[in-house]
Each structure stands twice: as structure tokens, then as C-alpha cells.
Amino acid sequence: MFVDHVKVYVKGGDGGDGMVGFRREKYVPMGGPAGGDGGNGGDVVFEVDEGLRTLMDFRYKRHFKANRGVHGGSKNMHGANADDLIVKVPPGTIVMNEETGQVIADLVEHGQQAVIAKGGRGGRGNSRFATPANPAPELSEKGEPGIELNVTLELKVLADVGLVGFPSVGKSTLLSVVSAAKPKIASYHFTTIVPNLGLVETEDHRSFVMADLPGLIEGAHEGVGLGHQFLRHIERTRVIVHVIDMSGMEGREPYEDYVTINEELKQYNLRLTERPQIIVANKMDMPEAEENLELFKEKVGKDTKIFPISAVSRQGLQELLFAVADILEDAPEYPLEHMQEEETETSVMYKHEASKDDFVISRDDDGAFVLSGGTVERLFKMTDFSREDSIRRFSRQLRGMGIDDALRERGAKDGDTVRLLQFEFEFIE
């Protein structure tokens, strides 16, 4: 099965914990602070590998966690940073935040990389907290937690030209005779279930990538047949080659086919109708074809250019390829950004709402105050609660963020319970 849409969980490695340590020197009971910093956690990085064509590998492996940094050591030993976790993806992979729908990365070129989940930084060891007032602090940070999120990967075939049409009109046959691609060809419908790409070179040495897509039928935009998942692949092609079976050998009427497919393209995405389209009348080697072509020309209008070909007997191909190459010379690119303008705007607003620096105070049923929010949760996770100095620093950080004031405003009094993640504190004036 061709997988072109998967959900994946990614987590950057946590930072290593900073250490509380002191120099041990002969005759000196407690030397200066010497606890080293923790190493940084690894990032989860996606990288394009042009050898991959599908998202198939993600069917069985959907969790990607980078390693955590090594904890800091004594004698100011810095913990080692963890290696990044490199995950290979095929060209044309779009990575989206599953929750917000926002595009995180649009991976196109071989070797292109994007950090999808950043690892946490290592916690600082106690030597970094030494001050003249407190030369021997018993304080270190725990490693910062790595970012974790669920992402959706979507694969869009990157082709200049997309072949569209009903099943069995000869799309794969055409690709097979104009490129080195070897798609499966057969007389039954939906022979092609995954898009095939081929590099086409014209006689005058212009080249472009052509994609043979699974056949479309009426209702495709609503998921009928192989469904709209494949229409998605057409979104990025710059020219559409619309293949029509002129032989009538399947009992369908060529002009009706033409109208039906165009309607499907339009229903799926209006922008597809802006794309230049080349009409190909295939199977011209068949007896009825000539007559059908005349009827078709009448219905479609004399001014519309049609390319009669026979993929099987290789007639009319060069003229068609020249026409495609000519159009490609002026056809604009259709980058994703351009196509998702409206969607992106709403995602940006959403992102603002979920700003990571904010904290939220709510009340539990028992009257306890509940603290949540990215920053406060991160500070909490980085605090080593077994040490007084660390706890004091954490309280200072909360005060600095304005959390004490906010709690007071919400009516918190001395001795009230405050919850943060799965822990409870007492509010102290």
C-alpha cells in the first residue's frame, strides 16, 4: 500500500542534569563548587533522502525520541551532548503540527534538514551559580525537557507535469514511452495505485518530471475510487496533462470524460483550474478514434488545442512533449505557501493563543489553585526539589513571572494549596 499521510510522535532528548559537587582537596573539608553542566539533549531532525519515494517506513515506526544529554559530573565535567536523531523522509514531505495544523517544514531538496523537536539544554551545575554572597551553592538545574509533539507527515509528489484522467485511458503507458519509468500497465481499472515519476527529455534536450497518477472517477474529490488523497499530488504540478481515451473502447463518451475530470479537479481545489492544461487524445490507433476526435473537437470548441497520440504505437509524442516543455518555461511554481495562504493565517492566530510564555491559573473542584503553562512547567521540571537552594530559586522564578501576584489576585491565602503538574505546594505569604 502507498502511504502518503502518517502521524508520528517526536520527542527531543532531555538535557542532562547539572551536578552539585565540591572539590575534594586534602586538608580542605569542602572546596569550591565543582559540579559540571549536563549535556544538551539531541534534536529530532528530519532529512530528505531522494532514494525514498513513500512514507511507508513510518507505518511501523511512529515514535522517534532523541537521546538525552549526559548528566554533569564532578570536577566540573561537562556531560556529553547527545547526538541528533536523523529521520529520513522522501522529497516532497510536509511536516505539520498535528494539533494546530501549522506547517513546520516543507522538505524538498535532497539533504535538506529541519529540526522538528528540539532537545532540551543541559542543566547548569552548581559552579555556575556561585556568587560572592554564596560561594558554595547547593544548587543545580535539572536538564530542560526536550520538546515533544505529534506531527502529521504528508507526501506531495514533486513533479512538473501530472497526468490525469479516467482509469485505463493510458496514463501509465504514456509515461512508460516518454521516460525510463516502468509503471505497471494493464487493462483493468486502477492499475496504478501509487504515483510514478519519470524524467522526460525532449529531443532538444529540455527535461521535466512527469507523474503518472492513479485514475480519477466521478466523486474522486469526496473520496470515491482511490479518492482525493491522490488529487493532493496534483496540487504542486505546474502543468496538467489531461489524457482522454478517444477509442471509446470502454463505452464512455470522451467529451463527458473530459468534463467529469475537470469538475473533479475544480471541486477538489479551485486553484487547479488555474493551472495550464494540455489535452491529449490517446489511443488514436483504434478504429473509432478518428471519428470520436472530430465529435470531441466540435464539443470542446475549435480553438482548443488537442494533441492526438497513440501511446502504444508511439505516435504524436514529440509534438506533445515540446508543447509541455514550452508551457513549463513560463508556468509558475506552485509552492505550498502560496496554496495555503488562508489556512496559515488562522494557524498563526492559534499559535499566539497558545503562547509558551504564559501561565494559566485555574481552580480545581476542591478549591486548590492549578498552575499550568509551558514556561512554568519547564522551570518546574528543571528544579531539583531535593535541595533547598534549588527550591528557593524556583520560588524566585515564579515570583519573577508574576505568578505570586496573580495567585493573590485570584484570592490565594497563606496555606492554600497550589497544584502544578502532579505536585502540590502551599501558598506562603
Ligand SMILES: Nc1nc2c(ncn2[C@@H]2O[C@H](COP(=O)(O)OP(=O)(O)OP(=O)(O)O)[C@@H](O)[C@H]2O)c(=O)[nH]1
Ligand atoms: N490501443 C491502445 N491501447 C492503449 C494505448 N495506451 C494504453 N493502452 C492500453 O490501455 C490499457 C490501460 O493502460 P494504462 O496505461 O494501464 O492506463 P492508465 O490510465 O494508467 O490506467 P490506471 O492506472 O488504471 O488509471 C492497457 O491495456 C494499455 O495497453 C494506446 O495508445 N492504444
Ligand SMILES: [Mg+2]
Ligand atoms: Mg496507470
